[in-house]
Amino acid sequence: MIVGKGLIASLFFENDREDVIFFASGVSNSMETRKEEFLREENLIRKTISEHPDKIFIYYSTCSIYDSSKTGSHYVLHKLKMEQIIKNNCEKYFILRVSNVVGNGGNPNLLMNYLIRSVYNQETINVHTKATRNLIDAEDVKNISFRLLEKADFNKIINVAYLYNYTIIEILEIIERFYDIKLNLNLIKSGSRYDINVPEIEHYFKENTLMDKEIYLKRILEKYYN
Numbered sequence: 001m002i003v004g005k006g007l008i009a010s011l012f013f014e015n016d017r018e019d020v021i022f023f024a025s026g027v028s029n030s031m032e033t034r035k036e037e038f039l040r041e042e043n044l045i046r047k048t049i050s051e052h053p054d055k056i057f058i059y060y061s062t063c064s065i066y067d068s069s070k071t072g073s074h075y076v077l078h079k080l081k082m083e084q085i086i087k088n089n090c091e092k093y094f095i096l097r098v099s100n101v102v103g104n105g106g107n108p109n110l111l112m113n114y115l116i117r118s119v120y121n122q123e124t125i126n127v128h129t130k131a132t133r134n135l136i137d138a139e140d141v142k143n144i145s146f147r148l149l150e151k152a153d154f155n156k157i158i159n160v161a162y163l164y165n166y167t168i169i170e171i172l173e174i175i176e177r178f179y180d181i182k183l184n185l186n187l188i189k190s191g192s193r194y195d196i197n198v199p200e201i202e203h204y205f206k207e208n209t210l211m212d213k214e215i216y217l218k219r220i221l222e223k224y225y226n
Contacts, residue, residue: 001055003048006105008060008098020149021052024060026082028107030075038078045082049089057093058145059086063118063134063161065097065196069192083157092154095143099161099196102220103138109183111135111171116225119175124184125162127172131191139218140210144201163205164213174214176219 003014004025012022027043035116049057061079083095102112111133118125144160166174168191176183210216 001052003044007101007103007138008141010105011103011138012145015142015146017149020056021048021151022058022060022145023048026080027075030062030064030070030073033074038074041078042082042085045085046089049086053091055092056149057086057090058149059083059093059095061095061097061157063097063159063196064097065208066194066196067192083154086189087155089217090155094145094148095157096141096148096160097157098141099134099136099159101138101141102135102224104224112220112225115171115175119179119181119183122184124186125214126174126186126188127168128191129167129169130189130193132193133168133171134161134165134196135171135217135220136160136162137216137223139172139223140204144204147204156200158200159196159198160201161198162213162216163198163202163211165193165195166213166217167193170213171217174217175221178218 001016001021002009003021003023006024006028008024009022023045025044027037059082061083064070065076065079066109084094086093100111106113108114108117112135115125141160148158172183172185205211
C-alpha cells in the first residue's frame with residue numbers, strides 16, 4: 001500500500017506490497033511553517049495506522065534532523081513528532097531518514113533539479129562554499145527499503161543516505177566534467193554541514209561497487225539528467 005504521489009512514493013508503484021505501507025506523503029518543504037500542513041500529515045498518519053494495524057509501516061522521514069541549522073525548526077520538530085507517533089502506535093515499523101534523494105521528477109526546487117535547470121538556462125549559480133549535501137539515487141532508496149523488509153529486523157530508525165557528503169563545489173565540478181562545460185558561479189562564504197552515519201546500509205554500497213563518490217554522482221547524472 002502506497003501513501004503519497006511524489007518521488008519516493010513513485011518508486012513503489014510497480015512493486016507495491018499488500019502487507020506494507022510505504023508512507024511517503026506529507027510535509028516535504030523544510031521551510032514550511034503552516035500549522036495546517038503539519039496537521040494534515042499527522043492526521044493522515046494516525047488514520048492510516050488505525051485502519052491498517054496489521055501492516056508493516058515504513059515512514060520516510062528526513063536526515064535534516066541532524067542539521068544544526070534546522071534544530072528547533074517547525075519542520076524538524078514535526079518530523080520528530082511523527083516518528084514518535086509511529087513508534088508508539090505501530091507493531092512493526094521502519095523509520096527511514098533519507099537524505100537528498102535524486103530521481104525522475106520530484107520537486108523542481110530539489111538541489112539537483114535546481115542546479116541542472118540553472119546549467120541548462122546558463123544562469124549564474126549561487127554557491128554556499130561551506131555547505132555539504134548528501135545525494136542518494138532514488139533507485140538505491142527503493143532497493144534498500146526492500147532489503148530491510150527481507151531482513152525483517154523491525155522497529156528501527158535507519159539512516160538511508162550515501163556513504164559520503166559532497167560539498168556544493170564538488171557537485172558543480174563533477175557536473176562541469178560530465179557536461180564538459182564551464183559554469184558561472186557566485187561564491188558565498190556560508191552554509192552548513194553535518195555528517196550522516198549509515199552503519200546499517202553501508203554494506204549495500206560496497207556490494208554494489210558504489211564506493212567512488214564521483215562515479216556515483218556521474219551515474220546519477222547519466223540516469224536522470226543526460
